[in-house]
Amino acid sequence: LIYSAIASLDGYIEDTEGTFDWAEPDEEVHAFVNDLERPVGTYLYGRRMYETMVFWESPPDPADQLHVAQDFAKIWQSADKIVYSKTLQNASSARTRIERAFDPEAIRELKATARGDVSVGGPELAAQAIKAGLVDEYHLFLVPIVVGGGKPSLPNGVRVKLELLGERRFRNGTVYLHYRLSN
Amino acid sequence: VGAIHVHEFMSLDGVIDAPTWTSDYGFDPKMGEAIGAVTERSRGILLGRRTYEMFEPAWSNRTVEDDPGAPFFNDTTKYVVSGTLATATWRNSKLIGPYDADAIRKLKDDVDGGLYVSGSVTLVRAMLADGLVDELHLFVYPLTRGAGPRLFPEEAGAGTLSLAACESYENGVVYLAYRPQT
Numbered sequence: 135l136i137y138s139a140i141a142s143l144d145g146y147i148e149d150t151e152g153t154f155d156w157a158e159p160d161e162e163v164h165a166f167v168n169d170l171e172r173p174v175g176t177y178l179y180g181r182r183m184y185e186t187m188v189f190w191e192s193p194p195d196p197a198d199q200l201h202v203a204q205d206f207a208k209i210w211q212s213a214d215k216i217v218y219s220k221t222l223q224n225a226s227s228a229r230t231r232i233e234r235a236f237d238p239e240a241i242r243e244l245k246a247t248a249r250g251d252v253s254v255g256g257p258e259l260a261a262q263a264i265k266a267g268l269v270d271e272y273h274l275f276l277v278p279i280v281v282g283g284g285k286p287s288l289p290n291g292v293r294v295k296l297e298l299l300g301e302r303r304f305r306n307g308t309v310y311l312h313y314r315l316s317n
Numbered sequence: 318v319g320a321i322h323v324h325e326f327m328s329l330d331g332v333i334d335a336p337t338w339t340s341d342y343g344f345d346p347k348m349g350e351a352i353g354a355v356t357e358r359s360r361g362i363l364l365g366r367r368t369y370e371m372f373e374p375a376w377s378n379r380t381v382e383d384d385p386g387a388p389f390f391n392d393t394t395k396y397v398v399s400g401t402l403a404t405a406t407w408r409n410s411k412l413i414g415p416y417d418a419d420a421i422r423k424l425k426d427d428v429d430g431g432l433y434v435s436g437s438v439t440l441v442r443a444m445l446a447d448g449l450v451d452e453l454h455l456f457v458y459p460l461t462r463g464a465g466p467r468l469f470p471e472e473a474g475a476g477t478l479s480l481a482a483c484e485s486y487e488n489g490v491v492y493l494a495y496r497p498q499t
Contacts, residue, residue: 143469143478143495144331144467144468144469145330145331145467145469274329276493278477278478278479278480278495278498279475279476279477279478280445280469280475280476280478281475282469282470282471282475283471286330288329288330288461289463290463290464291463291464292461292463293460293461293462293463294460294461295459295460296329296459296460296461296489297459297489298459298485298489298490298491300485301483301484301485301491303480303483307478307479307480308480309480309483309491309493311329311457311491313329313459316459
């Protein structure tokens, strides 16, 4: 199970206003993200993250989008999605199912049987998965900005030991850090 | 005019408590080179009381034979921010009183070169909130702490930075350096 997040240097995926425009990847970062996401067969989302990401089901004007955005839309559309929500009635994308509760055992099962990588998005859902010891790999992008507060990319109250697999810097000052759970 | 160079050992989730947890990872000689590049541009050391009190016994009896960093820490003037410390016994130390942003600004004006800061979480958070930090040199360790004092104070010092360095070491530590974007 892979957790991917784009966070500020002070560790927030959205600021206190709930905005994250500062986290929007530029073309270079976006192309790199696409290559990381290409092997993902199933996305696990909380409701809010799903509602953000479902944009990619039908981008408004595909022809106007950068190539990297069109590419990402295809990657996203071709993966399965599971949305964890107590309230969401209908999914507005294909290949999507809604689960009412986060069940670690079901996720273990999914990890064992899924074709392709399983990726978890959204800090609350990721926090549950990290606490349950389900996250095997981390893709963290650190944007060179301090936003002063908001939703933390890594959960409070959890200690994990990791192993660095790689790092990379981009022209816009974003840094990519790749870890896996240490044995 | 001087510049404040903050150097921290930080967990991936941004915690900079007393970094006893760093000992599991050893100290890659290249980390020493990265710090050395910062200390050689520094003409003073600025510390909070608690870090000063930890550094004095750790460094004051060491020589260059024990650790190549020893002469820098012992011979350079140490400016200590404290409202309670009455005397400073480590050689080349000056008490500059409780935290005062204007006093730090004046110190920057008076010191010709960098002011090296390490640890000193209370002082560093105050200086970040007051926009006094010119360079951040972070050794990011491959673990999360889950709780503890974090480098960046909440609701203060928001701003864009520029990345000045990014390298990783065999022990899994990543060195990231930033400057405020001007």
